[in-house]
Amino acid sequence: MRNVVIGFLGTQLDAGKKRRWKPTVSLLTHPGFDVDRIELLYDHNFSRLAHRVADELREASPDTEVLLQRLDLDDPWDFEEVYGKLFDFARSYGFDEDRERYHVHLTTGTHVAQICWFLLTESRHVPAKLLQSGPPRGLEQGSKLDIINLDLSRYNALQQRFDQLSREYSDQLKGGIETRNPAYNALIDRIELVASKSDAPILLLGETGTGKTDLAARIHNLKLDRRRVKGRMVHVNCATLNGPDAMAMLFGQRRSHTGLAGSERSGLLREADGGTLFLDEIDALGMNEQAVLLHAIETGRFYPVGSDYEVSSRFHVIAGAGVDLRTRAAEGRFRPDLLARLTMWCFTLPPLRARPEDVEPNLMFELARAERELGVQTGFNSDARDHYLRFARDPATAWPGNFRDFSGSVRRLCTLAPRGRITRAMVDQEIAALQADWAQASRDDDTRLLSDLLGAAAQDIDPFDQVQLAQVVRVCAASSSLSAAGRTLFSVSRTRRTSTNDGDRLRKYLAKFGLDWEQVSAL
Template sequence: MAKTQARRTVVIGMLGTTIDQGQGPRRWERWRPTVAMCQQEDLLVDRLELLYPPSAGVLAATVTEDIQQVSPETEVRGAVVDIRDPWDLEQVYGALLDYARKYPFQPEQEDYFVHITTGTHIAQICMFLLVESRHIPGRLVQTSPPSGRDKGLGGAGGHTLIDLDLSKYDKLAARFQQEQREALSFLKAGIDTRNPAFNRLIERIEQVAMSSRAPLLITGPTGAGKSQLVRRIYALKKARRQVSGPFVDLNCATLRGDGAMSALFGHVKGSFTGAVSDRPGLLRQANGGVLFLDEIGELGADEQAMLLRALEDKRFLPVGSDKEVESDFQLIAGTNRDLQAEVERGRFREDLLARINLWTFRLPALRERPEDIPPNLVYELDQASQALELRVTMNKEAQEHFLRFATSSEARWSGNFRDLNAAVLRMATLASGGRITREDVDEELTRLRAQWTRGASPASAGAVDLVAEVLGAELATELDRFDRVQLADVIAVCRQARTLSEAGRVLFAQSRARKASTNDADRLKKYLTRFGLDWSDVSGRRSPEAA
């Protein structure tokens, strides 16, 4: 039977241009890691691949001679690697990668170890990466100097093998998985959601939010939970020490007129009437932290341009100032609009959208994830208990009855989680002793059916869609139903008309026939002003032509 050939041990290591130094006979009193690597009694080195820069040829020859004295069975192969600047990560990694790609590895016959005690920290990092990526099919080895009585007398010292197969580190892997589970649970407010698509979405958001400071765009219908999610993203980043600054949030639908620029970018004293002192603005307040701009589609053209500059350069001009200020923040934007459609209408800057939609995540409506209604019901009961300072419960019959309706096609949940929160809070408030019964549920279901039936009429649906699109969801909900329906009809006419005057003639056709002189454009302009709107807001056109 043929004798099996023993596997050879090969060590690859950088020459330590400082730590491997030594002159004359006294060099043997120093601990030199490359020499010591070949003196390990329980790790016999058959071949040492000694890598060194072009300028270290003399030292490499000295170290090679010394290794041959202490370990004559070790073959030393010197290899010059073209590293001119040992602290240039790109240069060092490129040179070592080229070496690894050309090396004739034979893992079936040889065991490879990469010595990471020597070389600059940059070289050590690069060696680590090459082993981790399996460009070098080996393990890491680190040598250490002698201690105790042998300290300072030269000698071999010891060595430690480092295995990068993390699957073998059960406790470490379990701890990492537990931390990730805790992060996902935190982003979901501790709710044990069951919808697979939603759970995957949260996993991806956690992955991106913890790895990047690039802008995030969170879309989805009103009430889907955008604001709450963003606040939890910030809290998680703060806990992981990824941000040090504050959380600053603003609903852009609340910005109107000249105050918009000042609120966002600040102003200097005397820059306009009423500017009695300097104002830092929200962008400066968010320095080092997170700025959440909800309903970002409501920003005006000037504010969009300034925001784009601030995102790209981290600099901007406060109102009335000729001196730029700096602010480095992570932007998270929220919207319930289709921003691409807004770009096509000329209402949103295409370059700003390109800057903020690197990571876009859409939160689904509540009706899209009916399997998550039961755990969210438990959460809302707990929230109601805290709000009322009373333990609120639901008997089994009441809970089953509510969930049958809540998960059926009859339940519209047009307000999403706001509807669910309001429904549970109403039942909890009216429940005797904090225990919700079947009768309490029946009363609430009657209320919800009536609410959604009213909202389902064609005129009302148009009012919701058009008015919310132009004014923003929050401002739209503050209008009386009469005003919403009337304003929706005005918006619809304006979008069909070519000019302000043409829209006025259509809207006031009956009354204008009874007047000797009319100015329909002026009447329409005054009507729109009541809501803080102008022709460009309702028509989607930039030129308020009145002819």
């Protein structure tokens, strides 16, 4: 395969004005690097020098074909002009990679030309390797020649550094916890790629306590490390933005709106300028606020309350929700256009019960954190540790508060441990307390729901039926129609029936308790 070298005429170096070493001519003197053709780009103002250098090249290597390519530049330091003309040169060249191996000589030409060569080769508009030549270091040494291949995968040391850095970023997103769940680790790796490369909004979904807030803070820190943001993270709990002050808190307020001194507000969106805006529980945001927020995310501009002029604020958006926003949008309680803007990158964090492999690493993390905060090293007796881990990993252990429940449980054990040892009896007490709390909370939710629907008649329903009826009511409240609710509730048994009328079946079930579709769907 023929070796071809393309490069600029060195108007100073190739003329020999600074030293005797001439970089273009020296390319033909390196043993082991044969040049079959060299193409020299030159400006018409240096035509005489170009032809003189061409003669020197032919004298140095008679077998090398030397071609002069005229490329006139009004300003060789103008990036737009140099890149444009080199791009046109590359498009019209007619590279034949099956027969020729191409190299671009970087040593000659302005720094702007060197940058343009790099960009064109990195993008494969010029399918070449880069050549960097240098003068001899001593009287007995030849000139230096380095071949640079932009395929970084060929450089093992560099690739290992990139892989290590990627692992460090993933560890950062995991809070330093050595998680073992494959699905969760794959999710974190994907988030790391998105956070490092994209400035589009990120939506984090998941049950309460799955770590959305902590993950949002770690994403922000990762973006700081990657210099994609430079400001702080502003955490907004949208559930607290109620009433007439919600717009002012988010978007700011001018004194002219109330006429009262001290009523001005900069607004949370202005405070997030240059940083990250974390909208926690975004499903609780009012429809008016959603509309203004959508415009602010898309344009970076919005009107403070009472202002006739827009202000600007650029920020990265991370949103969190514990409910299905698509269902909310279908019910008319969330704007579909805002949802579409937020769901370009949507990640659902799995609950603790779906990550049994990660219980033990999180236990070690909580013990280490408790030691730092309490100032006492605490550990489990072996039988206590085994018993607690079996309980924590058991599929029957609901962990309704997920890692919030888990962290609180470990913290209580560490705080109450005598002489820093957690015993089996302590673990038994903690498990009993957790189960009692969860059972009471579940009963309270069901009782409250049915009492709102049936009043005093809810007390006449057996506890067994209360659990089932409460679940049916919740599904109905979240469904768009009686038939849709029936399909959800009877999704398994309906496959074994010759005739399926899910709506009628559900209507009859509700009637047993004196309820109808209008009542349950209005919740």
